[in-house]
Amino acid sequence: xxxxxxxxxxxxxxxxxxxxxxxxxxxxxxxxxxxxxxxxxxxxxxxxxxxxxxxxxxxxxxxxxxxxxxxxxxxxxxxxxxxxxxxxxxxxxxxxxxxxxxxxxxxxxxxxxxxxxxxxxxxxxxxxxxxxxxxxxxxxxxxxxxxxxxxxxxxxxxxxxxxxxxxxxxxxxxxxxxxxxxxxxxxxxxxxxxxxxxxxxxxxxxxxxxxxxxxxxxxxxxxxxxxxxxxxxxxxxxxxxxxxxxxxxxxxxxxxxxxxxxxxxxxxxxxxxxxxxxxxxxxxxxxxxxxxxxxxxxxxxxxxxxxxxxxxxxxxxxxxxxxxxxxxxxxxxxxxxxxxxxxxxxxxxxxxxxxxxxxxxxxxxxxxxxxxxxxxxxxxxxxxxxxxxxxxxxxxxxxxxxxxxxxxxxxxxxxxxxxxxxxxxxxxxxxxxxxxxxxxxx
Numbered sequence: 010x011x012x013x014x015x016x017x018x019x020x021x022x023x024x025x026x027x028x029x030x031x032x033x034x035x036x037x038x039x040x041x042x043x044x045x046x047x048x049x050x051x052x053x054x055x056x057x058x059x060x061x062x063x064x065x066x067x068x069x070x071x072x073x074x075x076x077x078x079x080x081x082x083x084x085x086x087x088x089x090x091x092x093x094x095x096x097x098x099x100x101x102x103x104x105x106x107x108x109x110x111x112x113x114x115x116x117x118x119x120x121x122x123x124x125x126x127x128x129x130x131x132x133x134x135x136x137x138x139x140x141x142x143x144x145x146x147x148x149x150x151x152x153x154x155x156x157x158x159x160x161x162x163x164x165x166x167x168x169x170x171x172x173x174x175x176x177x178x179x180x181x182x183x184x185x186x187x188x189x190x191x192x193x194x195x196x197x198x199x200x201x202x203x204x205x206x207x208x209x210x211x212x213x214x215x216x217x218x219x220x221x222x223x224x225x226x227x228x229x230x231x232x233x234x235x236x237x238x239x240x241x242x243x244x245x246x247x248x249x250x251x252x253x254x255x256x257x258x259x260x261x262x263x264x265x266x267x268x269x270x271x272x273x274x275x276x277x278x279x280x281x282x283x284x285x286x287x288x289x290x291x292x293x294x295x296x297x298x299x300x301x302x303x304x305x306x307x308x309x310x311x312x313x314x315x316x317x318x319x320x321x322x323x324x325x326x327x328x329x330x331x332x333x334x335x336x337x338x339x340x341x342x343x344x345x346x347x348x349x350x351x352x353x354x355x356x357x358x359x360x361x362x363x364x365x366x367x368x369x370x371x372x373x374x375x376x377x378x379x380x381x382x383x384x385x386x387x388x389x390x391x392x393x394x395x396x397x398x399x400x401x402x403x404x405x406x407x408x409x410x411x412x413x414x415x416x417x418x419x420x421x422x423x424x425x426x427x428x429x430x431x432x433x434x435x436x437x438x439x440x441x442x443x444x445x446x447x448x449x450x451x
Contacts, residue, residue, distance in 0.1 A: 013037055013044060014413070016379070017053035019060025020393050021046065023369035024067070024355065025347035028393050034065050036375035041413030043375050058408070062383050064393050067367050068126030068376040068409060069323040070148075070357025073223075073261040073282035073311030075132045076116035077109040080438055081316035090229070090291055097316050103441045106166040109133050110141060115434045116321060117145045118427050122420075123322040123403025124378040126411045127361045129259060129282065129311070131196045131223050133163045136184055143190055145424045146416040148376070150259070150361050152196025152223035153178055155211070157203055171203075175211065179218045190412070192362050194221040194259070200244050201232055205251065212252035221257030224248065227270070228262035229293045243267040245274060254279050259360050261311065263301070264294045271297075271304035280307045280360035283352065285330045287313030298334050299343055309356035310349060322403040323353050331398065346398020379408040 013035050021029040023046060035045035053059045078101070085096035104112070109132070120128060127148030134151040142149045154162050155171040162171070175195070182193035195211050197203045203211075215222050226244045227233055236244045245263060248254055257278045263270070274281055283296050301308055310326050312318045327349045334344035351367075358367030366373055382390050386400045409417035416424050 012039075014375075014410075014415075015045075015050075015053065015057040016060045016065055017049050017051075017057050019063050019065045019379070020382070020390075021369065022064060022066045022393050022397060024367075025350045025394055032065075033060075034369060034375075034377065036410070036413050038413050041374055043369060043371050043373050046369060046371055058379075060379070062381065063407065064380045064382060064397070065369070065377055066380070066397060067354040067369055068378050068411065069124045069353045070309065070361050070367065071120060071125050071128040071311050071321065071323055072259070072280070072309030072352075072357045072360045073284055073313055074116070074128050074130055074321065075314035075316075076120075076128060076130050077104070077112035077132045077138075078314035078316045079116040079119070079321070080104065080108060080112035080434055080441075081314070082319055084316060084442075086319075090293075093291065093317075099445060100441055101163065103165050103444055104163060106133075106137075106163075108437050108441070109163065109166055110138060111430070111433050111437050113138060113141060114145075114425065114430045116315075117142070117147055118422060118425050118430055119315075119321040119403075121145070121147065121409055121417050121422060121425070122406065123320075123324065124380070124406040124409060125321065125323055126376045126378070126409065127190075127357070129223060129309075129357075129360050131198070131261075133166055134181070134193070134196075136181065139181070139185055139188075139191055139193075143188060146190075146411050146414045148190045148361060148411065150192040150194060150221075150223070152194040153181065154196045154198055155203060155207070156198050158207060171207070175214065179214075179220065182218070182220055192221070194223050194257075197222065197224050197253075199225040199228075199232070200247050201235060205247075208248065208251045208253060212256055215256035216252070221259060222253055223259045223261070224253065225261045226263055227265045228288070229291075230265055233265040233267070237267075243270055245270040249273045249276075261313075262288065262293070262296070264288055264296045266297055266300065271300050271306060274301065275305040275307075280309055280356070282309045282311040282360065283330060284311045284313040284318075285326055285333055287311075287317040289329075289333075290319075291317050295333055295337055298330070298348075299338065302344075302348070307356055307359050308352045309360045310352040320403075324397075324402050327353050327397070328399050347394055350394070350398050375410050375413040377410050378406050380405040381407050
């Protein structure tokens, strides 16, 4: 195709509060921006996309993950958290740079296939890995992970210490400053793993360099209790006291909140990723979303890594996040599918990059997905938003565009070699499991 791409005759859900039946979305391939959204301007031509029996909606944004850890899928399931952490860390210590690259590629295959257009990530990041994301056509907010000044996070991938990572993060951000798909942040893992001095240092560096921060806070009850015992404050209040929340902070989890924490998280520039399935699988708990929503916290939705989730399909999170709150509060009005769909689109956009809305509108980037409604789970289609919130899965996604680029075409990836990526991932997984003295089953 060239010039303007038209999707004609679709049911368009530009955001969770609107449905446009038999509508058209058009966008420029050169600019990647939406040029028309409204009633169909005539039948689909030979080079247009027939949108009949399909929904067009904003692409999803995974607001917290560790994409390279896709290589650890199923490595340690159904065990207590300390045992899980030991097993996961043992695997990560053996991951070479090419293993990390393979895990990232596999994650992007799964994310694109299930309608995700961008992701917020903390792990090892460098120019080569960010280049892979750009080549795949995805958006990323990448935070090179730091666990301490002297800690070598990924020794098989290189000898870089936390101090080295901190020193090179501004240069990495500058290297990709002209790339609209990439945003680079600081990535302190958490206050309990990094320590007070390092967290204060990162807050100062972030303010000086104009970079944001991605951090885990209040994921488990034990983390909260330890912080209260040692510092007299929650991890969220502790991070705020260090000045970290004033540095365009993106907070993962925030499962356990003390009085006043919601108001701290509602500060300008702070975004929060809720990761319900990972939190459930690890027994971490359930975040107080209605309290956060009432306080004005910008909420987004993430999968966390597939090591603690097993899939990168955000549709599972959309449904689970709404149903969890209803069960906890015994109130079907506690949270809606529209609320969680908004978290996975507009909320994720706030977390991902400045200027993104997570909605479909003229002048916005053409970051969108098409879903088939020909299957039984979409029949009858009483409300497309209900389908997106409660019935759709990643398997319903047929096409994905990111900045106008067609990265999934009729369920076929156009920027990634899926068979080769899957074969490579299996070989690497088997090698590391053999090193650990464990075998893959099946």
